[in-house]
Amino acid sequence: MVRRATERAAAAGVSERVRFELGDSQKLAFADATFDVVVNECAVGIPDDSEAVVREMARVVRPGGRVVIHESTWRRPVSAEEKNDLAERYGTTPLERDEWTGMLRSAGLEEVADEGEPWSRPEVFWNVRKDRKVCCPLMILTPGERLRTLGRLLPRHGVKGAVKVLQNENAFFSAVKAEKIGYGLYWGRRPEAAGTRRAAR
Numbered sequence: 001m002v003r004r005a006t007e008r009a010a011a012a013g014v015s016e017r018v019r020f021e022l023g024d025s026q027k028l029a030f031a032d033a034t035f036d037v038v039v040n041e042c043a044v045g046i047p048d049d050s051e052a053v054v055r056e057m058a059r060v061v062r063p064g065g066r067v068v069i070h071e072s073t074w075r076r077p078v079s080a081e082e083k084n085d086l087a088e089r090y091g092t093t094p095l096e097r098d099e100w101t102g103m104l105r106s107a108g109l110e111e112v113a114d115e116g117e118p119w120s121r122p123e124v125f126w127n128v129r130k131d132r133k134v135c136c137p138l139m140i141l142t143p144g145e146r147l148r149t150l151g152r153l154l155p156r157h158g159v160k161g162a163v164k165v166l167q168n169e170n171a172f173f174s175a176v177k178a179e180k181i182g183y184g185l186y187w188g189r190r191p192e193a194a195g196t197r198r199a200a201r
């Protein structure tokens, strides 16, 4: 993935401006206050310790810099049992809007804010193709792509595994269509170091 991304950056003529590295977001290999902005796109809810991910983002952003996350969010009341079941099928842990903003505040960020629309609209989940418009989850993959996907799943996971994948996909998209799961964009600012803000004025 790193190699392909590096090649694509070169092809796009932006090699001077970007670098790709592999790492664990729960323990970033960067010094404190390294970046102006730190963004995590839908990879806070996957690691075991989402709070550590956000704490690390707040650590490596400079004082006054922004931390931004885009994450799956419950859009309407869902029982704890259904939340667990859907999170298991989805492979990530959606949280309530207030839980995400609370996590940013607990990491020491201020001016915490969020936006639920248009990120939460069901079509955001399936309208993911650059090459064409997608009107429903079934249309995300072409028939050829679906066959190739099944061809990769079957040898590794057998018929039972492939059926499970299709069931998970179906349960997940049913929840999206029922507007139980959406996305949210959340951000906050790392406080300026004591005295810096006044000195800057």
Ligand SMILES: C[S@@+](CC[C@H](N)C(=O)[O-])C[C@H]1O[C@@H](n2cnc3c(N)ncnc32)[C@H](O)[C@@H]1O
Pocket: 023, 024, 025, 026, 041, 042, 043, 046, 047
């Ligand atoms: C839903 S995808 C996000 C996709 C990404 N925004 C993109 O556009 O490709 C979640 C990603 O998080 C990565 N991931 C899971 N655990 C991680 C961890 N502890 N540290 C860093 N990345 C992790 C997965 O490998 C996966 O690529």
